[in-house]
Amino acid sequence: MAEVLGSFEQAVLLAIVRLREGAYGRAILNEVQERMERDVAAGAVHATLVRLERKSLITSSLGPGTPVRGGRARRFYRLELAGLRALNEARAAVDNLWRGLEWPLKGHA
């Protein structure tokens, strides 16, 4: 069984999938903010990336900096097979929960 992911972990991993070769810290932050439609702390994304890398769901490597970031290196992230499996299982779990129900729910609430 793959690693069980929290919703924020899924958001970060999906941002890496979407950004492909451009998946570095700041781009991931902006992608997560855009998808979640709210401000997200850079520290929260950084802590999640560190945790996901420790679980071997992603790997990272340093790339060149740019003038706007004062020449400081960018850390690029890549999804690993274990991360891909974990994302697929997370999606399957949600699909299972919703199977047989129509969305959006209409009811008595």
Add this chain to the structure above:
Amino acid sequence: MTIDATPPGWAEVLLRAFLTPSDSDSVSGDLLEQYREIVRPARGHRRADLWYVTQVLGFVWRSARLWAALFAVAFLARTALDWLVPPADFHARANVSTFLGAGIVLLAAFQAAARSGSFAAGPVIGLATAAIAAPLELAGAITLLAAWHDPLTMNAIRTSGGLAEVLTLPLLMLLPGLILGTIGGILGAAVNRLRSA
């Protein structure tokens, strides 16, 4: 885009104090890039600086919150014991809780400074640990008081130092937190240097 705009220097020093050397450039670069390309043009100088400082404090908060929770639990456990199971002599218990509290702050500061190699992480995390723990301790003490305020417990509270002590001690812990954090920070930074030498 404002390529020459710079966030507050002290905040950047603080940020680097909470990052490992391998993350220091990439994370501070990410924040600088976001500051220059998005936040500063959209929000102006002051609000962009405020955004940057808030982001940095988020890193401090993440480093200190678990230690602060541990510190608050230790304080409340001692308070509850004193109120509900009062001993004949408070000295032994006071020694244990003092050393435990000091140990938690020292360890928090040591760990943060050993990770980043910056001694500055020590006093900041020492202060942050005590500051985050203070409202938790006050809320916990008030909850305990709301649950147990029979004459026997009120007498135990009086003999253990009184209610005023319990309600002011969390705030008085800020200065010791800073001092112990400084000591832990110096030790942690020294260990980091020894390891990388």
